[in-house]
Structure formats: structure tokens, C-alpha cells
Amino acid sequence: MLDTVFWPLVKIVVLLNAVMISVTFMTLLERKVIAWAQSRLGPMRVGPYGVLQAFADPIKLMTKEDITPANADKMMFTLAPILSLVPAFVVFAVIPFGDDPLYYVADINVGLLFLISVTSIGVYGIILAGWASNSKYPLLAGLRASAQLISYEIAVTMTLVSVILTAGTLSMVEIVEAQRETGWWIGFIQPVAFVLVLIGGLAETNRAPFDMPEAEQELTGGFHTEYSGMRFGLFFLAEYANMIVISAVVVVLFWGGWLRPFPSVGALALLDYIPSWIWMFSKMFLVLYLFIWIRATLPRYRYDQLMRIGWKVLIPIAIANVVITAVVKVLL
Amino acid sequence: MAETIVFYTLSVLILGLAILVVTAKNAVHSVVALVMTFLCVAALYVVLEAEFLAVIQILVYAGGIVVLYLFVVMLVNLGRSPEEHQDPRRLSVFGLGLAGAMLLEVAGIVVYSYNRSASTVTAPAAASPVQGNTQELGWLLYTDYLIPFELASVLLLVAMVGAIVLAKRDL
Amino acid sequence: MEITPAHYTVLSAALFTIGVIGVLVRRNIIIIFMAIELMLNAVNINLVAHAQQVENLVGQVFVVFVIAVAAAEAAVGLGIILAFYRNKETVNIDEMNVMRW
Numbered sequence: 001m002l003d004t005v006f007w008p009l010v011k012i013v014v015l016l017n018a019v020m021i022s023v024t025f026m027t028l029l030e031r032k033v034i035a036w037a038q039s040r041l042g043p044m045r046v047g048p049y050g051v052l053q054a055f056a057d058p059i060k061l062m063t064k065e066d067i068t069p070a071n072a073d074k075m076m077f078t079l080a081p082i083l084s085l086v087p088a089f090v091v092f093a094v095i096p097f098g099d100d101p102l103y104y105v106a107d108i109n110v111g112l113l114f115l116i117s118v119t120s121i122g123v124y125g126i127i128l129a130g131w132a133s134n135s136k137y138p139l140l141a142g143l144r145a146s147a148q149l150i151s152y153e154i155a156v157t158m159t160l161v162s163v164i165l166t167a168g169t170l171s172m173v174e175i176v177e178a179q180r181e182t183g184w185w186i187g188f189i190q191p192v193a194f195v196l197v198l199i200g201g202l203a204e205t206n207r208a209p210f211d212m213p214e215a216e217q218e219l220t221g222g223f224h225t226e227y228s229g230m231r232f233g234l235f236f237l238a239e240y241a242n243m244i245v246i247s248a249v250v251v252v253l254f255w256g257g258w259l260r261p262f263p264s265v266g267a268l269a270l271l272d273y274i275p276s277w278i279w280m281f282s283k284m285f286l287v288l289y290l291f292i293w294i295r296a297t298l299p300r301y302r303y304d305q306l307m308r309i310g311w312k313v314l315i316p317i318a319i320a321n322v323v324i325t326a327v328v329k330v331l332l
Numbered sequence: 333m334a335e336t337i338v339f340y341t342l343s344v345l346i347l348g349l350a351i352l353v354v355t356a357k358n359a360v361h362s363v364v365a366l367v368m369t370f371l372c373v374a375a376l377y378v379v380l381e382a383e384f385l386a387v388i389q390i391l392v393y394a395g396g397i398v399v400l401y402l403f404v405v406m407l408v409n410l411g412r413s414p415e416e417h418q419d420p421r422r423l424s425v426f427g428l429g430l431a432g433a434m435l436l437e438v439a440g441i442v443v444y445s446y447n448r449s450a451s452t453v454t455a456p457a458a459a460s461p462v463q464g465n466t467q468e469l470g471w472l473l474y475t476d477y478l479i480p481f482e483l484a485s486v487l488l489l490v491a492m493v494g495a496i497v498l499a500k501r502d503l
Numbered sequence: 504m505e506i507t508p509a510h511y512t513v514l515s516a517a518l519f520t521i522g523v524i525g526v527l528v529r530r531n532i533i534i535i536f537m538a539i540e541l542m543l544n545a546v547n548i549n550l551v552a553h554a555q556q557v558e559n560l561v562g563q564v565f566v567v568f569v570i571a572v573a574a575a576e577a578a579v580g581l582g583i584i585l586a587f588y589r590n591k592e593t594v595n596i597d598e599m600n601v602m603r604w
Binding site: 336435 | 529541589
């Protein structure tokens with residue numbers, strides 16, 4: 001009872017709180033990095049160097065008035081933020097943050113597939129938010145967002161097939177173990193897949209340069225235009241939690257998860273004294289920094305360009321990658 | 333004991349949500365109830381030790397097919413509800429009666445076969461050289477059921493071409 | 504109380520019947536399609552339950568095929584609905600009588 005119910009529950013509580021706290025600091029990090037890229041200072045008023053801004057924002061969101069538009073579909077309007085938040089949090093169950101069972105909630109035999117399928121549920125939150133608001137721009141944004149998510153989901157899933165072929169397993173923990181055994185991060189064996197997942201991950205989390213669903217200039221804010229207070233906060237939380245998930249997926253699949261750099265080089269064995277979870281978190285931080293950097297650097301794509309990249313570039317490359325991987329795997 | 337609780341909870345959820353799918357006035361509410369139904373069915377598959385199918389159920393049904401339904405419901409932006417137009421020749425009560433008769437028939441079959449209790453016959457498990465639900469399923473699909481599997485892929489290709497031809501205004 | 508395959512069969516039969524009622528009574532063709540998906544799921548539950556009972560994965564293999572067929576059916580069916588809606592501005596199945604003699 002203690003092992004099957006109590007400790008997993010403790011782990012879940014710790015993990016969810018860690019995710020929420022990291023999300024609040026992600027927003028601060030994002031504002032600081034973008035400010036730095038634009039030669040500004042960013043938030044400086046709350047606390048030293050604006051560090052407490054991370055807590056000021058959620059408090060502001062929680063105390064704001066929560067408005068439901070008069071003509072909105074009340075039930076769906078309430079359900080939408082929940083539907084987008086829950087999948088973003090559920091997938092953390094299968095992400096291994098370290099080499100010990102202490103550092104992950106569950107190691108299930110279809111872990112990667114579970115992750116893909118649960119994240120694909122998140123699209124309902126967005127499309128229903130757009131519809132339930134009963135307002136033109138949110139509906140347009142919701143339809144755009146769901147079309148974008150579905151298109152890029154195909155590309156990412158096809159790409160992950162080649163990763164599964166390389167690792168020979170669906171379990172997240174065993175994928176990292178496979179990288180330890182071969183001594184090569186899959187990112188080096190599958191560079192094309194790495195780039196595809198990175199691009200697809202940007203699109204799946206609605207990040208710049210693919211932040212079409214929330215293009216302020218075109219859609220007055222996006223699918224959550226009609227939302228205020230903590231319901232908007234839930235969408236915000238879901239988006240950043242998804243970013244963390246994507247960064248963890250990229251690290252586990254391509255950068256060796258919790259392994260140290262060059263796991264096969266014996267001369268670097270000294271690095272093993274650094275705990276595994278520190279490697280995992282520092283790699284995730286690098287990926288998240290990369291995402292923010294991209295947002296500060298690249299302009300937004302037009303919608304037709306976005307669709308063309310998804311369907312005519314990413315998906316064919318992903319399929320070709322799967323075929324090549326399979327052939328090489330058979331020949332070797 | 334745990335299985336009993338899970339089974340009854342999931343059954344109530346599945347049937348309740350399925351009734352909501354069929355009875356909801358608003359088509360979008362139907363779609364949302366359908367997603368929930370499929371998620372509960374996936375949970376039932378986990379209880380039945382079919383993890384791969386549970387995940388495929390979420391991925392294909394909840395994440396793919398039902399999104400398609402939601403899209404069509406939103407594209408078909410109706411000024412008036414289709415239920416307003418009543419065909420006088422329509423026999424809804426007769427339909428309900430037919431459904432009831434079918435339920436009786438299925439119930440009869442279930443009770444009959446359960447009393448016979450011939451289900452103790454265990455089919456010989458296919459000898460697969462691999463372990464694990466996903467691996468065994470893959471083994472079966474690529475050995476004994478290779479031709480149906482390939483045919484299914486051809487079917488999906490045909491359906492894809494057909495859907496594009498139907499939905500595109502001018503080719 | 505032990506859960507036997509008969510329990511799953513009863514659940515499946517009830518779900519199937521709800522699907523049948525939906526197909527026979529509703530007039531919105533999109534809802535009818537969803538009711539068909541419910542019926543397919545009822546069949547799947549049955550197949551998986553009995554596959555577990557006889558300790559053989561063939562039932563699960565068939566579920567994979569059913570899901571593939573359901574995906575194909577949804578794609579083509581919704582394509583037909585969209586094409587029809589573009590011409591007649593309705594999704595009411597009673598008004599879909601262009602092919603009727």
C-alpha cells in the first residue's frame with residue numbers, strides 16, 4: 001500500500017508543484033532573456049533584479065475578476081482551460097528526470113506513445129476555448145491552432161518513429177539506457193530527427209516563430225481573448241508546462257537524458273560525480289533557453305507558409321527519415 | 333476488489349457519456365462527450381492489460397478522429413438545428429423499438445452463452461519469441477496477419493485520397 | 504465479486520444499443536456518425552475482454568484493424584458530409600434524398 005499509493009502520490013505532488021514553480025520562473029526568464037536580446041533591462045521593480053516578478057504575476061492573475069461572456073457556452077467555457085491544462089500535467093508522469101526510480105513517477109512500457117497520445121488531447125482545450133467564447137477572432141484562432149497542432153503532430157510522431165527504431169523500445173527510461181549502452185546520444189545518430197522534433201515542438205507549443213494562434217496583430221490575442229483572471233492563467237500554465245515537456249522530450253530522446261556528455265568516454269568518468277538529475281535539468285534549461293532565444297530572434301511565419309512547411313517539408317522528410325532508418329537498421 | 337470498483341466506475345462513466353453523445357442538443361457537446369467516452373474506454377483497455385491498444389485508442393480516436401468531427405461540426409455552422417426539420421414519414425418510435433429489440437436479442441445471446449459457459453476453452457497462445465504487449469502485438473501483425481495489415485494500409489490510403497477528392501472544391 | 508468477460512459483454516451490449524438508438528433516432532448525420540463510432544467501440548471492448556480471457560492477442564489484432572477502418576470511415580464520411588453541406592446547406596438526414604427514387 002505504501003509503495004503503490006503513498007509514495008507515488010508524494011512524488012506527484014512534488015512534481016506538480018515543481019512544474020508550477022518552474023513555469024512562474026520561466027515567464028521571468030523569458031522576459032529577462034528577451035529584454036537582454038533587445039538591450040533592455042526587463043522587469044526590475046519587484047524584488048532584487050525583478051526576481052519576485054515571478055510571484056507577482058500569478059498573484060495578479062488569481063486576484064483578477066473572472067469574467068464569463070454573456071453569450072458564451074458556460075460549460076465548455078469552463079471546461080476548455082481544464083482540458084488544455086490536464087494533459088500538459090499528466091505527461092510528466094512518464095518523464096524520467098534521473099537514473100533512479102526515485103526521479104520518475106512511472107516507467108510504463110509504452111511511455112513515449114503515452115506521451116504523444118496524451119499531448120494530442122491538449123488540442124481540445126484550444127479549439128473549445130475558441131468555440132465556447134462565441135466570438136469571431138477566438139474561433140478563427142482556435143481553428144488555426146488546431147489545424148496547426150494536428151499538422152505538426154503528424155510530423156513529430158513520424159519523426160519519433162525513427163527514434164523508436166533506433167532505440168528499439170518505447171519506454172522513456174530504456175531509451176536513455178539504450179543511449180548509455182551504445183555510448184552515443186541519439187541526437188548524433190539522428191540529427192535530422194532532432195531538428196524536426198525541435199521545429200515541431202516549437203509549433204506544438206505555439207511558440208514563435210509559429211505562434212500563429214496567438215498572433216496579437218491579426219487575432220487580437222488569439223483563442224483566449226475572452227478569458228480573464230485565473231482561467232487565462234490556466235492556458236498560460238498549460239503552454240509553459242508544454243514547453244517544459246517538449247524540452248524534456250528533446251533531452252531524453254536526443255541528448256541522452258540524465259547521462260553525462262560522452263557517456264562512453266572513460267576519461268570523463270569524473271563527471272559521474274555530478275548527480276544525474278543535475279545533468280537532466282541543465283540540458284532542459286539549455287533547450288528552454290534555445291526556445292526563448294528563437295522567439296527573440298525570428299519573425300512570425302505567415303499562416304500559409306506555416307502549413308506549407310508542415311505538410312510539404314517536415315512530413316516528407318520525417319517519412320524519408322523513417323525509411324532510411326529502417327533500411328539502415330536492417331542492413332546493420 | 334480494485335478491478336471491480338474500477339470496472340463499475342468506468343462502466344457508469346462510459347454508458348452515461350455515451351447517452352450524452354446521443355441525446356445532447358448541441359453537436360459540440362456530443363463531440364466532447366464522445367472524447368470522454370473514448371478516454372474511459374482506453375482506461376478500460378488498461379484494466380484489460382492491453383496497454384498498446386489503450387494508447388492507440390487515445391492517439392487515433394481521441395486525438396485524431398474526434399478532432400475531425402469537431403472540425404466538421406464547426407465548419408457546418410448551422411443557422412437552424414437539423415432537428416427542426418421533421419420528416420412526417422419518420423418513425424422514431426419504431427427506431428427506438430428496434431433498438432430495444434436488438435438489446436433484448438443481444439442480452440439473450442449473452443445469457444445463453446453464459447449459461448452454457450463454454451468459454452473455459454483456452455485457445456492456444458501463439459508462440460511468439462518476444463515479450464510484452466506491444467512486441468507481441470507487433471509480432472502477430474507482421475507474421476500471421478501481414479496481409480490484412482497491408483490491406484488496412486491500402487484502405488487508409490484509398491480513404492485519404494477519397495477524402496481529399498471529396499473535400500476539395502476544384503481539383 | 505469477480506469481473507468476468509460476461510460483465511464486459513453486458514457493458515458492450517449496452518454501449519452498442521446506445522449507438523443503435525443514436526443511429527435510428529437522431530437526424531443530425533454527424534451525430535449518427537458518432538453513434539457508429541460508439542458501436543465500433545462496443546465491439547472493441549468485447550474483443551479485448553475476450554482476448555484477455557483466452558490469453559491470446561488475436562482479439563487485440565482485430566481491434567487494431569477496427570480502429571484503422573474507423574479512421575478510414577470517419578475521413579470519407581466526413582468528406583461526404585462536407586461536400587453535401589456545400590450543395591444543400593443541411594446535415595439533416597431526412598433532407599438527404601437526392602439519391603432516392
